[in-house]
Amino acid sequence: MTRALDAGRRQREMPEGIDGLLESGYRYAFSLARDAAEAEDLLQDACLSILASGGAWERPYLFATIRNRFIDRYRRNRKILFLSLDRAEESREGELADPNWEAPDVLQSGLLERALASLRAEERETLYLAVVEGYTAEEIADLTSRPRGTILSLLHRTKAKLCDLLGRDRKVL
C-alpha cells in the first residue's frame, strides 16, 4: 500500500526546472561528444542511470553522470581525447592579452564551429563549463577531479588555441 502511494506520488512529481536541466545536460554532452545523436544518447544513458540509482536531479550530479558515461563509452577507442595534461603542456600556446577578445562574427561564418571541433574533448568541456555554465575553476576541478591550477592553465591554453584556430592575430606577451 505504502509502495503504491509512493509510486503514485512519484508519477505526479517532476523535478523542478527539468527542462533547463535536460537542455544543459545535452549541451554539456554535446561539448564532450561533438555529435548531436551521441549527445542525446549520453543524456539518455545518464538519465537512466540517475533513475536506476535514485540520484538527485541536480546539475552537478547530471554532469558527473554524463561525464562518467562518456568516459565509459569512449575509453577504449578514444584515448586520444583525454591526453595527459603534461603532454599537452609540451605544445604550449602563446599567451593571450585578452581572454575574452573582440572577434569578427565567427559564429555565423561557421568558423567557431570548426574551431571548436578541432579542440580536444577536455578542452571543449572546460571551455563550455567556464564560459557557458559559468563554473569557477574550483567547480570544474571538482567535477573533473583535477587540481584547480590545472584547470586554470587548461582554460587559458584552450582560449589561446581557439584564438589561434580562429586566425586572430594574437598578441604574445
Added chain:
Amino acid sequence: MATRKIDDQIRDYYAQQRPSPDVVNRLKQIIRVGAPARRASRRSWMAVAAGLMIAAVTLLWTAAHRVAQSPQQVTASIARQAAVGHNEKQELEFRVGDCVELQAKMRSLDFTPVEPSMMQHMNMRIVGARYTTLGGEIAAQIVYVDANGVPCTLYEARPVERLARIAPGEHQIDGVRVSVWKEKGLVMVLARPI
C-alpha cells in the same frame, strides 16, 4: 566589420544546440513515471520506457527534427557506435541458448528480435543479449560466438528516425568489421573482429 566578444559567441553557439523535442518529451515522461530502485526491476522499467518511446515517437513525429544527415553520415555514426559497443564487451543481461529463448526473455523491446539468415550460414551460436540504444532508438545487443569461440556483436533495432536512413554496407573501424543491412523489417548491424 562588426565584432563581438568571443565568450558571447561561444554562448550563442551552445544556445543553438538543443536536444530534439521527442527526446526531451520521452525523458520527461520516463522521469515522471519514475524508475525502480533496483537493477532487478530493470526489465519492467524498460517495458514502460519502450511504450513511452513508441508513444512519443508517434505523437511527436511531426515535431522539429535536427539537421538531416546524409545516409552515409548516419551509417558511419551507427557503425562507429556498434564498433565501440563491440569493443566495450559490456555485461550481458540475458544468457540464452537460442533465438526462441531470447524472444521469450527480451520482452521490453518495441520489436521482436530475430536471427538473421547470415548467422545461420556463418555457423554462429547465440550466447546472450542486453538492452541498448542505437542511433537514439532502443535496440537489442546480441552476442554470438563462432566455432572458435570468437565473439561478435549483433545490433537489432526498428528502422525509424535516423535508422530509417542507413545505407547498407561494410565499414572497418578500430579493428572491427561492421556490416550494416536491413532484414526482416529491422536494421541489423553486425560487429566482428577483422
